[in-house]
Amino acid sequence: MEKQQMEALDYHAEERRKAGFDVEEMKIVWAGSRKAYEISDRVARLVASDPVFRKDNRTMLSRKELFKDTLKKAAHAWKRIIELRLSEEEATKLRFFVDQPVFTDLHFGMQIIGCYAQTELGHGSNVRGLETTASFDPQTDEFVIHSPTLTSRKWWSGGLGKVSTHAVVYARLITDGQDHGVHGFIVQLRSLDDHSPLPGITVGDIGMKFGSGAYNIMDHGVLKFDYVRIPRDQMLMGVSRVTRQGKYMRSDVPRQLVYGTMVYVRQRIVASASSALSRAVCIATRYSAVRRQFGSRNGDAETQVIDYKTQQNRLFPLLASAYAFRFVGEWLKWLYTDVTRRLEANDFSTLPEVHACTAGLKSITTTTADAIEECRKLCGGHGYLSSSGLPELFAVYVPACTYEGDNVVLLLQVGRLLVKTVSQLGSGKKPVGTIAYMGRAEHLLQCHREVRRAEDWLKPQVIVEAFQARAAGMAVACAENLNKFPNQEDGFGQLSADLAEAAVAHCQLIVVSKFIEKLQQDIPGKGVRRQLEILCNVYALSLLHKHLGDFITSGCITPEQGVLANEQLRSLYSQVRPNAIALVDAFNYTDHYLGSVLGRYDGNVYPKLYEEAWKDPLNETVVPDGYHEYIRPILKQHIRVARL
Numbered sequence: 001m002e003k004q005q006m007e008a009l010d011y012h013a014e015e016r017r018k019a020g021f022d023v024e025e026m027k028i029v030w031a032g033s034r035k036a037y038e039i040s041d042r043v044a045r046l047v048a049s050d051p052v053f054r055k056d057n058r059t060m061l062s063r064k065e066l067f068k069d070t071l072k073k074a075a076h077a078w079k080r081i082i083e084l085r086l087s088e089e090e091a092t093k094l095r096f097f098v099d100q101p102v103f104t105d106l107h108f109g110m111q112i113i114g115c116y117a118q119t120e121l122g123h124g125s126n127v128r129g130l131e132t133t134a135s136f137d138p139q140t141d142e143f144v145i146h147s148p149t150l151t152s153r154k155w156w157s158g159g160l161g162k163v164s165t166h167a168v169v170y171a172r173l174i175t176d177g178q179d180h181g182v183h184g185f186i187v188q189l190r191s192l193d194d195h196s197p198l199p200g201i202t203v204g205d206i207g208m209k210f211g212s213g214a215y216n217i218m219d220h221g222v223l224k225f226d227y228v229r230i231p232r233d234q235m236l237m238g239v240s241r242v243t244r245q246g247k248y249m250r251s252d253v254p255r256q257l258v259y260g261t262m263v264y265v266r267q268r269i270v271a272s273a274s275s276a277l278s279r280a281v282c283i284a285t286r287y288s289a290v291r292r293q294f295g296s297r298n299g300d301a302e303t304q305v306i307d308y309k310t311q312q313n314r315l316f317p318l319l320a321s322a323y324a325f326r327f328v329g330e331w332l333k334w335l336y337t338d339v340t341r342r343l344e345a346n347d348f349s350t351l352p353e354v355h356a357c358t359a360g361l362k363s364i365t366t367t368t369a370d371a372i373e374e375c376r377k378l379c380g381g382h383g384y385l386s387s388s389g390l391p392e393l394f395a396v397y398v399p400a401c402t403y404e405g406d407n408v409v410l411l412l413q414v415g416r417l418l419v420k421t422v423s424q425l426g427s428g429k430k431p432v433g434t435i436a437y438m439g440r441a442e443h444l445l446q447c448h449r450e451v452r453r454a455e456d457w458l459k460p461q462v463i464v465e466a467f468q469a470r471a472a473g474m475a476v477a478c479a480e481n482l483n484k485f486p487n488q489e490d491g492f493g494q495l496s497a498d499l500a501e502a503a504v505a506h507c508q509l510i511v512v513s514k515f516i517e518k519l520q521q522d523i524p525g526k527g528v529r530r531q532l533e534i535l536c537n538v539y540a541l542s543l544l545h546k547h548l549g550d551f552i553t554s555g556c557i558t559p560e561q562g563v564l565a566n567e568q569l570r571s572l573y574s575q576v577r578p579n580a581i582a583l584v585d586a587f588n589y590t591d592h593y594l595g596s597v598l599g600r601y602d603g604n605v606y607p608k609l610y611e612e613a614w615k616d617p618l619n620e621t622v623v624p625d626g627y628h629e630y631i632r633p634i635l636k637q638h639i640r641v642a643r644l
């Protein structure tokens with residue numbers, strides 16, 4: 001009886017019954033392990049049931065209220081972590097599900113709060129262009145930090161505006177009048193007694209950012225130095241140092257050590273991409289199964305919009321991408337361990353490739369921003385409401401395309417490595433890691449794909465080779481075109497759009513390959529592997545269809561084979577369709593975390609949308625503020641032209 005009642009409330013019950021695989025087992029695959037799943041499930045429910053973590057009114061708060069609410073949640077999260085004696089993994093999950101990060105999060109129990117101040121008003125991507133100076137004064141054994149121009153003011157640093165007491169500041173190191181380029185310094189900004197700025201420091205918030213709620217929870221800051229003195233030992237002296245006499249010296253510690261941290265940070269970014277994308281896809285999929293438009297005959301129900309092939313063609317590749325990004329993120333965790341081990345053994349051989357690979361993956365997985373926007377459109381008009389959760393998700397996610405390296409700038413770094421690899425092919429130097437296939441470029445470009453029927457596109461080997469040949473073909477074409485320029489740097493500039501496209505092709509190959517490798521692992525649970533195979537093929541063939549021009553121009557497939565790939569893709573969509581709701585249930589998101597009326601687990605969308613509308617502050621009164629001043633005069637024609 002109880003089950004019947006539950007199902008009566010579940011508008012997706014029929015959809016869930018259709019699933020051809022074990023959802024509980026898929027949840028474990030998604031979480032990474034049974035233990036990770038159990039922790040995540042428990043902590044998500046804990047957060048969802050705590051009224052302090054409520055966030056349904058977030059987009060309506062003023063900036064000040066929002067900032068204070070964020071601090072309150074962070075303090076409460078910390079209290080719960082202590083009271084419940086949560087492990088580090090559980091505490092991390094708790095902050096994740098609170099879904100409102102603040103700069104104090106990582107700092108509880110510490111005496112200072114730090115931020116990272118590199119970007120300036122005038123320069124971000126071009127770090128060499130930074131203007132803040134750190135001049136050594138041998139008389140006092142101090143550095144003098146100064147902002148010489150308007151464009152040298154630090155800008156964008158998260159946590160700087162109102163919260164941080166200290167910053168790692170990047171500035172041009174000057175000793176004895178000589179400029180040694182940009183180095184890091186630890187600078188105290190605010191008093192530890194009353195939080196007021198120290199002498200010579202001007203600091204504040206840079207103002208409202210894109211969207212309601214969203215990243216406005218964070219105090220990104222502006223910072224100006226007016227000859228601020230810091231002791232010499234506050235320079236970060238890992239790779240170079242300044243002696244008491246003011247002599248600049250490079251240490252023998254390899255500069256490549258910084259790569260380890262970078263791989264870690266980018267691995268986190270890729271993981272967040274799969275979280276944000278899966279969230280948007282979950283909302284759009286559930287709503288697409290509830291929403292009906294057209295198609296009713298003889299009094300039958302209208303068609304669920306998820307049954308329209310155009311909806312599937314837009315939605316299912318995004319669903320497949322969420323899984324693909326999850327698995328490439330898992331692989332990056334392994335890569336980080338591998339890099340750390342190699343660095344400890346002074347083995348730097350794979351670093352250029354690892355650097356390029358993580359830069360490129362950061363760039364292509366943060367296209368999630370476009371995917372969130374597509375999910376909003378997939379939800380039609382209601383997707384544009386704040387209560388759909390999608391506008392805020394988009395606004396909070398979209399800067400990921402810019403921070404930690406502008407995506408285009410990163411792709412160009414990958415492109416450079418690709419053409420360098422091509423140019424070294426004849427020298428006997430073997431490409432390694434994800435770029436190893438370049439060693440077979442000649443073979444890949446001559447060889448033809450064995451595809452005669454649509455089903456031939458289901459063979460992993462065929463897919464991988466097609467992606468390898470496309471990436472190799474584009475890199476070789478760039479290298480050949482580059483050779484036509486007498487000056488290489490001019491060539492890089494002129495060909496930069498092609499280089500970025502070649503980099504995208506290389507990175508998509510990595511994601512496809514890692515998905516296929518995941519399928520070679522032991523995957524228990526009825527039908528789970530089968531669903532993942534379908535999603536993997538959807539991911540690969542939808543990319544192939546989208547970039548068909550690249551594949552055909554590189555000569556790696558024929559136009560007829562492209563048509564067969566599309567035919568196969570349509571058949572795959574039909575196989576995803578009955579499993580779609582279960583595939584998003586496998587993300588195991590609570591309604592609290594999703595924060596979307598459209599994405600509710602029970603699909604009970606319309607009464608909740610209606611209810612939400614009445615919560616808007618505009619509806620607190622039936623006659624709005626401003627009626628007497630501005631609406632009534634129009635209606636009564638009392639406004640005189642002179643007053644306009």
Ligand SMILES: Cc1cc2nc3c(=O)[nH]c(=O)nc-3n(C[C@H](O)[C@H](O)[C@H](O)COP(=O)(O)OP(=O)(O)OC[C@H]3O[C@@H](n4cnc5c(N)ncnc54)[C@H](O)[C@@H]3O)c2cc1C
Nearest residue numbers: 116117118119123124125156157158399402403404406408
């Ligand atoms: C939400 C958010 C949080 C941030 N947090 C921090 C922080 O905590 N600390 C910090 O120091 N900074 C932070 N930043 C700053 C961030 O790191 C920079 O904005 C980023 O590196 C991009 O630099 P930019 O703003 O100078 O962009 P620009 O480089 O000015 O980009 C403008 C355009 O020029 C293009 N472009 C630039 N160079 C090239 C090139 N060589 N070839 C082709 N095209 C090019 C870009 O693709 C882009 O389209 C944050 C930014 C945001 C949005």
